[in-house]
Amino acid sequence: MKMPAIDMHGHFGPCVTEDNPLCDVWWSRGIDLVKSRARDVNIRLTVVSPLRSIMPEGASDPIAGNEEALNIAGDDPEILFWAVLDPTKAACFDQVGELLNHPRCAGIKLHPHWHRYEIADKGDEIFRFAVEHSALLMSHSGDRYSFPESFIPFTNEYPEARLILAHLGNDADGGLERQVRALQQCVTPNVWVDTSSAKSVYVGLVEWAVEELGSDRIVFGSDTPLYSVASQKARIEFAELSLSDKRNILWDNAAFLLGELAPEGPTDERTVPLCTVESDVEAQLVQDALSERDISYTSDSFDAFSSIYFGKTPKRRIDICVFERDLEQARSVLRELRDKSAEGR
Numbered sequence: 001m002k003m004p005a006i007d008m009h010g011h012f013g014p015c016v017t018e019d020n021p022l023c024d025v026w027w028s029r030g031i032d033l034v035k036s037r038a039r040d041v042n043i044r045l046t047v048v049s050p051l052r053s054i055m056p057e058g059a060s061d062p063i064a065g066n067e068e069a070l071n072i073a074g075d076d077p078e079i080l081f082w083a084v085l086d087p088t089k090a091a092c093f094d095q096v097g098e099l100l101n102h103p104r105c106a107g108i109k110l111h112p113h114w115h116r117y118e119i120a121d122k123g124d125e126i127f128r129f130a131v132e133h134s135a136l137l138m139s140h141s142g143d144r145y146s147f148p149e150s151f152i153p154f155t156n157e158y159p160e161a162r163l164i165l166a167h168l169g170n171d172a173d174g175g176l177e178r179q180v181r182a183l184q185q186c187v188t189p190n191v192w193v194d195t196s197s198a199k200s201v202y203v204g205l206v207e208w209a210v211e212e213l214g215s216d217r218i219v220f221g222s223d224t225p226l227y228s229v230a231s232q233k234a235r236i237e238f239a240e241l242s243l244s245d246k247r248n249i250l251w252d253n254a255a256f257l258l259g260e261l262a263p264e265g266p267t268d269e270r271t272v273p274l275c276t277v278e279s280d281v282e283a284q285l286v287q288d289a290l291s292e293r294d295i296s297y298t299s300d301s302f303d304a305f306s307s308i309y310f311g312k313t314p315k316r317r318i319d320i321c322v323f324e325r326d327l328e329q330a331r332s333v334l335r336e337l338r339d340k341s342a343e344g345r
């Protein structure tokens, strides 16, 4: 659990499902516990929205919840908050408009399902508001009122808007591909999907999404404290993906979306890809040459997912990474190695 991460999807505060009393106990968690669980797995920043603003279904108090978010955000470097917009309440537009000026506010969170409105009906008003305020949008997706494809006419009509669809693989109709297929209908690249999902534990889902969309359209989200943040992060950290894909998902895409609100990049411990090789023998040669010069490296092997998926012989790939400060020297080691093998031929 070493890779640093930004969690774009967290919550805090009292949870009222009304039909599941045990979950109401387990999921009602204060911000301190949300933070310490994140810290345990090297999540440097969590973007939270108040559960009071979205629960219970059809009877939440978004304005009181947003006030709670304001109280906990302060200038805490580990926390940003989403201002929850319930477009069925006019006063909520005013409050969210104000909150978007707060230095710890990341943007607008939507929850059509809990607030009981159809995105097709309210989308125009919401997207116009978001564009006016240059605000990043995140929405629950996959349930009644919030099917991923329902957002796309609006993201196409408002190409300046930026939207994260939450919950990769969540589909009330039982499918797994709805978020991915919706993103493929976008005429702009300004829509992302987050990984917070009970479905993400399915082997293949995250890897397939990367194959279909590219890793730059996927951001890490955990849905903490409703889901185990440690297991959601492990799902990405140990995915059958290249290190650069994992980095895109866990850090770089979120940092891009948050702009100046993003924490300083993890440069001190940051390794960068040196090369990718296709056999263990080749990897060993490179690693030995690096060791000889006292250059530390990490290597990360995986079987390219597309091959597994389509039943071909898996294509092995091994990423070798070095610390950024050693990159130049490591490249020259690599060049020497190539020259030597060219001479040998």
Ligand SMILES: [Zn+2]
Residues within 6 Å of the ligand: 009, 010, 011, 223
């Ligand atoms: Zn959530």
